[in-house]
Structures are given as structure tokens and as C-alpha cells.
Amino acid sequence: MGLLTGLLTSPLAPMRAVVWVAQRVADKATEEYYDPAPVWAALADLEGRLQRGEIDPDTFEVLEDELLDRLDEITRYRQQGLP
Numbered sequence: 001m002g003l004l005t006g007l008l009t010s011p012l013a014p015m016r017a018v019v020w021v022a023q024r025v026a027d028k029a030t031e032e033y034y035d036p037a038p039v040w041a042a043l044a045d046l047e048g049r050l051q052r053g054e055i056d057p058d059t060f061e062v063l064e065d066e067l068l069d070r071l072d073e074i075t076r077y078r079q080q081g082l083p
Contacts, residue, residue, distance in 0.1 A: 036074045043067050 046067065050060045 034074050034077050036071060039067055039070050039074065 043064065046055075046060060046063055049055045050057065055063075
């Protein structure tokens with residue numbers, strides 16, 4: 001039955017390959033989206049900009065809150081045990 005099934009479903013092989021590649025791309029995108037390292041780097045950069053006087057304290061607070069919210073989202077995602 002394996003050979004017969006293989007022969008009958010072989011026209012679907014290209015579609016399966018496309019689906020497999022699309023899933024790998026989606027997995028990689030999810031992994032990068034939920035990586036906290038760039039957020040921590042952005043927080044460090046933001047603090048440096050504040051110390052250099054490039055941004056005012058009010059702008060710093062708004063941007064810092066956005067980044068901290070992003071870290072909270074990443075933490076919740078990772079605690080759920082999702083890949």
C-alpha cells in the first residue's frame with residue numbers, strides 16, 4: 001500500500017514542499033518576533049539617547065513603556081510554553 005499511496009500522491013509533492021517551507025519560515029519569524037534580545041538592546045539604546053540629551057524625559061517614558069510592554073508580551077508567550 002505504501003508504494004501505491006506514494007504513486008497516487010506524488011503530484012501533491014510540490015505542494016507539500018511549499019507548505020513545509022512556509023511552515024519553516026513562519027517558525028523562524030515567530031522565533032525572531034519573540035526574542036527578547038533586540039528589545040533589551042533597544043531599551044539600552046533608549047537610555048543612552050536620554051543620557052546624551054537626544055530625547056526628553058517624556059518621550060523616553062513613552063518609548064520605554066512600549067518596550068516594557070513588548071517584554072511583557074514576550075514573557076507571557078514564553079510562559080505559555082509555545083515554541
